Every structure is written in C-alpha cells, then in structure tokens.
Amino acid sequence: MQLFIGQINGNTALLSDEEARHFTKVLRGKPGQIINVIDGSGKMGTGEVSLISTHSVEIKLDSVIENFEKRNYHLHIAVSPTKNMDRTEFLIEKAVEIGVDEISFVLTFHSERKKINIERISKIVASSVKQSLKAYFPKINHLMKFNDFILQNSEMQKLIAHCDTDFERTHFQSLAKPETDYLILIGPEGDFSKEEITLAEKKGFIGISLGNQRLRTETAALNAVFGINWVNQLK
Numbered sequence: 001m002q003l004f005i006g007q008i009n010g011n012t013a014l015l016s017d018e019e020a021r022h023f024t025k026v027l028r029g030k031p032g033q034i035i036n037v038i039d040g041s042g043k044m045g046t047g048e049v050s051l052i053s054t055h056s057v058e059i060k061l062d063s064v065i066e067n068f069e070k071r072n073y074h075l076h077i078a079v080s081p082t083k084n085m086d087r088t089e090f091l092i093e094k095a096v097e098i099g100v101d102e103i104s105f106v107l108t109f110h111s112e113r114k115k116i117n118i119e120r121i122s123k124i125v126a127s128s129v130k131q132s133l134k135a136y137f138p139k140i141n142h143l144m145k146f147n148d149f150i151l152q153n154s155e156m157q158k159l160i161a162h163c164d165t166d167f168e169r170t171h172f173q174s175l176a177k178p179e180t181d182y183l184i185l186i187g188p189e190g191d192f193s194k195e196e197i198t199l200a201e202k203k204g205f206i207g208i209s210l211g212n213q214r215l216r217t218e219t220a221a222l223n224a225v226f227g228i229n230w231v232n233q234l235k
Contacts, residue, residue: 002027002035003130006057008045008064013037015057023049023057035059040129040137044068068135074156074181075228076102078149079221080188083112089124091218096128096138098222099229104141106149110190116143146196150203156181160205161220162192169207172224178232184208186221 004023006015015023015037023029033049037059047061077100081088092103105116121140129137157180161172176182185192185205192200201207210223 001133002033003133004035004037004057005040005126005130006037006059008037008039008043008061011047011061011064013039013045013047013059013061015059017055020055020057024052029057037061038068038129038135040126040135042067042070042135044135065135070136071099071101071232072179073228073232074101075099075225076104076154076156076181076183077186077221077225078104078106078183079186080108080111080217081105081113081116081143082189082217085113085116087216087218088113088116089121091221092121092124093128094222095225096125096134097132098225099134100138100225101136102139102141104149105143106146106185107143108146108188108196109193110188112188114143118142146192147199150196150200150205154183156183158183158185158200158203158205159208159224160185160187160192160197160200161208161210161224162187162197163209163214164191164194164197166194167197167201167207169209172208172210172227175206175208176227176231178234182228184221184224184228186217186224189217 004015004019006013031049031052037045043064045061045064047059050060051058210220
C-alpha cells in the first residue's frame with residue numbers, strides 16, 4: 001500500500017509539499033496511479049492521481065474512511081528525554097508504530113538533556129505513522145519542567161513508573177485495563193527524585209513497577225506502551 005500525507009476535502013486530496021516532491025521526484029509518480037492518503041486526523045482516502053504540478057499532487061478520491069481504526073482508549077506517555085537523542089528518537093518511532101496518542105517531554109531533576117528538536121521529532125512521527133498504516137498523528141508536546149507538568153489537570157488514570165522502594169508501588173500489569181485512558185510518567189536514567197515522586201502522588205499519580213529488571217528510559221516507556229496496547233487487543 002502506497003500511503004501519503006495530505007489534505008482531504010470531500011472527494012479530493014492534495015499532498016503536502018514534501019510528500020508531493022517525494023511522489024514526483026523520488027518515486028517518479030504519474031497521473032492515473034492509485035494511492036492512499038491520510039490527513040493525520042483519522043481520514044484515509046483512496047483514489048487516482050489526477051493532476052501533478054511543480055509543488056502539488058491532486059488525487060480524485062473514490063472512497064474516504066472516517067476515523068480509520070480509531071481506538072476507544074487514549075494513551076499519553078510523558079518521558080524525560082535521554083542524553084543520547086538517538087535513543088529518544090528510537091522510542092518515538094517505535095511507540096508511534098505500536099500505538100500512542102500523545103507524547104510529552106518532561107525536564108526532571110536528573111534529566112541530562114535540556115532541549116529537544118520538535119520539528120525533527122514530528123518528521124519521525126510522520127514516517128512512523130505511514131510505516132504502521134495509521135491515520136492519526138499523536139500529539140507531540142514541548143519540553144516542560146516536571147513541577148509545571150504535574151500540576152496540569154487530567155481526567156485519565158495517572159501512573160508514575162519509578163524504582164524507589166521507599167514508596168509503595170503497584171505492579172503495572174495489575175493496573176493496565178482495556179478501554180481506559182492513561183497518562184504514564186517515565187523518568188530519566190537516574191530515576192525521579194523523592195521530591196518528584198512525592199509531588200506526583202499528591203497530584204493523584206499512582207506509583208508503579210514495570211518489573212524487577214532495571215530498564216533504560218526508552219525501554220521502560222516502550223514496555224508501558226506495549227502493555228496498554230496488548231491488554232486492549234486481548235479484550
């Protein structure tokens with residue numbers, strides 16, 4: 001399946017500039033080809049390329065599916081970006097492929113990276129959405145200080161994964177339920193500080209354990225993403 005990103009209006013789709021260039025310059029696409037287009041908001045259309053110009057590709061759609069494979073749960077992962085950005089980018093790529101609705105970046109006491117490139121991350125997200133044949137782009141939020149992030153209101157189930165045995169923790173497996181909205185906090189390599197865990201619990205977060213093994217940040221986050229998606233597939 002050839003999948004492209006564009007705008008869908010009624011029975012017509014227009015590829016974005018970058019996608020149009022890829023279709024015309026890299027793939028040597030021609031009028032008459034049948035392709036699939038997503039808009040990132042749940043629409044997927046299939047149709048024939050009707051017009052190609054320098055910076056635009058127009059498709060006459062034969063069918064449009066609304067809310068393509070829309071899920072009945074929401075997963076929000078909030079993670080401290082790793083010092084080696086390649087590992088964070090790997091996390092983003094795989095989390096989107098598995099299934100995530102929102103990703104936030106949180107600056108914690110032990111965080112080693114203070115900046116992230118949202119534009120680059122957005123490109124990784126777009127590529128992963130196409131690779132996994134999805135029609136929704138997850139929301140990507142800018143880096144925020146832990147204390148500011150934790151004060152935001154959220155109606156979903158809030159979990160904080162940490163390794164501090166001085167605090168009570170519940171095993172993640174016993175809390176992961178289908179058709180439930182989750183916000184899961186994943187800390188840096190040095191874990192959350194005791195003050196951060198205390199503040200999170202005061203704001204309604206439940207401390208969880210992801211197992212006895214010690215996991216890297218990106219591995220812990222992917223463990224959580226996979227777990228939530230798995231329980232929803234089993235229902």
